[in-house]
Each structure stands twice: as C-alpha cells, then as structure tokens.
Amino acid sequence: MSLTRIIRTFLIGLIASAGLIVTAGAHSGVDIVASNWKFTPDTITLKVGTTQTLRFTSASGVHGIESKDLGIKSTMILPGKFVEVKVTPKKAGTYIAHCAIVCGPGHPNMKLTVKVVQ
C-alpha cells in the first residue's frame, strides 16, 4: 500500500465517522428511556399537527408503548435497542400512554404523559 493510499483510506474513515456523529446529533426527535418501572422523561410535550419522532430504548426490562388516542401502535421497547415511533397529534389535551407489556410489579403505574398543545 502506498503512503497516499493509506492517507486516503484514513481520511475516508475519518469523514465516515464524522458523518455518523453529525447524523446522531441531527436526530430531532424526543429520546425516552424505559426502565423498571418508569419512562424518563415521564412527561413530554408535542404540538398539534406536527409530526414528531419518539425514540425509545430500555435501560432495564422489556416494555412497550401504545396509545390509541395518539395513533401509536403497540411497540415493543427492548434493552439496548432503539425503536422509533412517529406521532402526529390531532387534538390538544393531556394523554396517558401506559406501558403496553406486563413487565412486573410496577407495570400498572408505568405511564408516559403526553401533553399536546396548539
């Protein structure tokens, strides 16, 4: 391998990793971490008619999210993985989205409050 080629390979690698960092930073959604037994943050605010990407992951346990009122289909949230849910609220109000998977003793109280404003 020539020196030029080594330098070029190195630069391409550098640009690629910089690209990844930019992509991660450009994520404009809301990150929500599920754990036993809560969502963090436990309250989020969305705008009527604006599509927002909610990005869920779990820090402990298998959980889920679902809200018929907000049009969120039952989605599993697994530890170490990210799952994206797009939501476009139609009506202002306060919605409670419960954990959609029976996950243990704290399950009945595991909820995400979604405030939808104009």
Ligand SMILES: [Cu+2]
């Ligand atoms: Cu649960």
